[in-house]
Amino acid sequence: MRTVEWNAGKVKMIDQRQLPWEFVHVDFETHEDVATAIKEMVVRGAPAIGAAASFGMVLAANQNTTSDLKALQQYLGEAGERLKAARPTAVNLMWAVDRILRLATSSDLVTAEELREALLQEAQNIADDDVVINRRMAANGATLIKDGDTILHHCNTGMLATVDYGTALGVIRMAHEQGKNIHVLLDETRPRMQGARLSAWECKQLGIPFEIIPDSAAGHFMAHGEVDIVLVGADRVASNGDTANKIGTYHLGVLAKENGVPFYPVVPTSTIDMNIQSGADIPIEERGPDELRTPYGKALVPEDYPVRNPAFDVTPARYITGLVTENGIVRAPFIENIARVVQERPLNLT
Amino acid sequence: MRTVEWNAGKVKMIDQRQLPWEFVHVDFETHEDVATAIKEMVVRGAPAIGAAASFGMVLAANQNTTSDLKALQQYLGEAGERLKAARPTAVNLMWAVDRILRLATSSDLVTAEELREALLQEAQNIADDDVVINRRMAANGATLIKDGDTILHHCNTGMLATVDYGTALGVIRMAHEQGKNIHVLLDETRPRMQGARLSAWECKQLGIPFEIIPDSAAGHFMAHGEVDIVLVGADRVASNGDTANKIGTYHLGVLAKENGVPFYPVVPTSTIDMNIQSGADIPIEERGPDELRTPYGKALVPEDYPVRNPAFDVTPARYITGLVTENGIVRAPFIENIARVVQERPLNLT
Numbered sequence: 239m240r241t242v243e244w245n246a247g248k249v250k251m252i253d254q255r256q257l258p259w260e261f262v263h264v265d266f267e268t269h270e271d272v273a274t275a276i277k278e279m280v281v282r283g284a285p286a287i288g289a290a291a292s293f294g295m296v297l298a299a300n301q302n303t304t305s306d307l308k309a310l311q312q313y314l315g316e317a318g319e320r321l322k323a324a325r326p327t328a329v330n331l332m333w334a335v336d337r338i339l340r341l342a343t344s345s346d347l348v349t350a351e352e353l354r355e356a357l358l359q360e361a362q363n364i365a366d367d368d369v370v371i372n373r374r375m376a377a378n379g380a381t382l383i384k385d386g387d388t389i390l391h392h393c394n395t396g397m398l399a400t401v402d403y404g405t406a407l408g409v410i411r412m413a414h415e416q417g418k419n420i421h422v423l424l425d426e427t428r429p430r431m432q433g434a435r436l437s438a439w440e441c442k443q444l445g446i447p448f449e450i451i452p453d454s455a456a457g458h459f460m461a462h463g464e465v466d467i468v469l470v471g472a473d474r475v476a477s478n479g480d481t482a483n484k485i486g487t488y489h490l491g492v493l494a495k496e497n498g499v500p501f502y503p504v505v506p507t508s509t510i511d512m513n514i515q516s517g518a519d520i521p522i523e524e525r526g527p528d529e530l531r532t533p534y535g536k537a538l539v540p541e542d543y544p545v546r547n548p549a550f551d552v553t554p555a556r557y558i559t560g561l562v563t564e565n566g567i568v569r570a571p572f573i574e575n576i577a578r579v580v581q582e583r584p585l586n587l588t
Numbered sequence: 589m590r591t592v593e594w595n596a597g598k599v600k601m602i603d604q605r606q607l608p609w610e611f612v613h614v615d616f617e618t619h620e621d622v623a624t625a626i627k628e629m630v631v632r633g634a635p636a637i638g639a640a641a642s643f644g645m646v647l648a649a650n651q652n653t654t655s656d657l658k659a660l661q662q663y664l665g666e667a668g669e670r671l672k673a674a675r676p677t678a679v680n681l682m683w684a685v686d687r688i689l690r691l692a693t694s695s696d697l698v699t700a701e702e703l704r705e706a707l708l709q710e711a712q713n714i715a716d717d718d719v720v721i722n723r724r725m726a727a728n729g730a731t732l733i734k735d736g737d738t739i740l741h742h743c744n745t746g747m748l749a750t751v752d753y754g755t756a757l758g759v760i761r762m763a764h765e766q767g768k769n770i771h772v773l774l775d776e777t778r779p780r781m782q783g784a785r786l787s788a789w790e791c792k793q794l795g796i797p798f799e800i801i802p803d804s805a806a807g808h809f810m811a812h813g814e815v816d817i818v819l820v821g822a823d824r825v826a827s828n829g830d831t832a833n834k835i836g837t838y839h840l841g842v843l844a845k846e847n848g849v850p851f852y853p854v855v856p857t858s859t860i861d862m863n864i865q866s867g868a869d870i871p872i873e874e875r876g877p878d879e880l881r882t883p884y885g886k887a888l889v890p891e892d893y894p895v896r897n898p899a900f901d902v903t904p905a906r907y908i909t910g911l912v913t914e915n916g917i918v919r920a921p922f923i924e925n926i927a928r929v930v931q932e933r934p935l936n937l938t
Contacts, residue, residue, distance in 0.1 A: 269750060
């Protein structure tokens with residue numbers, strides 16, 4: 239079972255808001271509903287959002303039954319804008335929609351029906367590639383993990399954040415499958431608790447030893463020598479290596495450097511945005527106040543208590559030991575080494 | 589209304605677990621119940637715990653109706669051990685119980701009844717002194733606050749953490765009362781949410797502009813130049829300036845230094861433990877797993893998900909710009925300057 243998949247004309251996704259209590263699938267029939275699902279975090283995680291949006295574009299192509307190719311292309315352009323607007327930070331969303339739109343406007347296509355078929359194939363490719371890429375990142379990253387290591391992890395970066403297998407949690411999974419005796423400290427990750435709810439659930443399923451900790455305790459464990467390596471995901475990496483990821487990642491980068499602990503974001507090259515020079519150019523989504531005011535549906539504080547809720551932060555490249563990609567581990571100097579790794583053609587990908 | 593006070597033979601305290609929703613007082617009639625109230629965080633905050641334990645000792649003296657002075661002294665020794673064991677990190681608890689016990693074994697006392705009266709007076713002195721000390725710390729600390737400043741604050745350090753007025757939040761309150769135009773970012777402070785529940789409630793009462801943020805967002809705001817100063821409390825300061833405080837404080841110290849933001853714990857000299865050389869000697873309380881698993885009575889994750897929940901961490905002195913005390917602001921070199929400030933006899937204290 240994949241986190242996101244095409245199923246009999248619909249997009250089938252795990253409803254991540256119900257975990258760890260219920261493992262529920264939901265079918266989506268329109269691209270508008272997929273956009274809402276991304277916004278409301280039925281599906282989250284940069285690679286999973288990219289795949290969901292790709293299939294959302296296929297839904298859009300099927301929603302509009304015109305036989306006029308131009309009209310369909312225009313409709314798809316609008317659907318793409320709608321999907322891209324669902325969440326601003328993770329670049330995989332834009333990357334996936336643009337990849338679909340590039341194909342949709344390709345001169346090879348003559349009829350609307352050809353377009354619809356080609357789009358489904360491309361969305362499937364994006365989803366299939368994601369799994370291959372994740373396993374490659376996992377293999378590359380697992381070389382960093384030694385027997386007996388304790389790994390600190392933030393948010394969720396497992397199969398639930400991708401089509402399957404995972405990014406940072408994929409590395410952890412691979413090390414575990416290689417028989418390494420590892421232990422994971424999972425930041426609970428306020429406000430949405432992806433670490434406590436989703437990463438813990440995945441570790442439980444996979445038999446990986448873990449403990450949940452408050453986000454604010456990560457430094458305490460690093461300072462006590464209890465963390466050997468920090469692995470995180472990424473929502474967008476600038477061409478200089480500055481990395482946007484779930485709020486709190488910046489804390490981990492600074493604290494890791496201060497304590498001499500290696501710090502690695504695990505990122506497919508599709509998460510690297512070569513169009514921006516630095517992290518200062520990455521838009522940071524500010525989410526609604528009720529994620530803080532009313533956690534898990536229970537009112538913690540009154541409605542008139544003001545809140546700020548940035549969903550992401552930027553860890554400057556100087557705190558990053560290396561970026562684990564499907565094409566290898568990128569280290570400083572980041573600007574030239576990132577340029578090289580994104581140009582490498584991946585092998586055996588669709 | 590004080591957070592902790594003696595009222596007609598009972599100890600009257602605000603039940604802080606009910607805030608911000610209900611402002612409820614509870615009366616305690618035995619020292620055992622006071623110990624439980626400290627353990628279960630009906631009352632929390634180092635100075636408030638110290639005052640509660642002092643009055644708890646008075647309850648103990650009244651619970652045992654013996655007229656045998658020696659027997660009463662022995663009973664008080666046992667009651668003191670029980671109260672001290674309620675929470676291990678905040679030194680004010682030990683300091684207050686020892687101050688009461690020192691008096692209880694003083695050679696000036698001849699009868700058990702004299703002892704009981706003297707103990708009540710001493711507990712009242714501890715409570716009254718706390719308010720005077722807090723106002724002095726506030727006046728000293730307020731000199732650090734400029735008009736227009738944004739102050740980052742962790743946990744709760746207001747009147748609720750003390751007998752009245754507060755430590756770090758007391759500084760903020762004083763600056764506000766001086767007419768300075770200030771703004772406070774309140775870390776929500778997982779897992780018990782003292783920032784979101786208690787500090788926000790206090791700021792609301794006092795009309796101090798505030799916003800609640802996730803603990804993990806503090807660095808993001810510092811990196812964006814939105815924080816002018818960080819003020820926190822302390823549960824125990826070692827003689828070299830290493831400071832134990834609510835989990836997450838270490839993150840703030842490291843991030844503040846990294847971003848050139850001044851970082852000041854606000855601590856009465858009673859929080860300084862001259863018996864220990866460094867923060868490594870401060871016992872760190874590990875609290876139960878349900879604070880993470882079942883926040884606010886709602887199950888977030890299953891009971892078999894392992895958790896670690898250290899309640900405090902240690903910020904080494906090298907990250908501390910200064911310690912605001914009632915006898916002035918202490919800066920590096922900390923070892924000699926702390927020794928000096930704790931020796932200064934406070935003026936006008938009982």
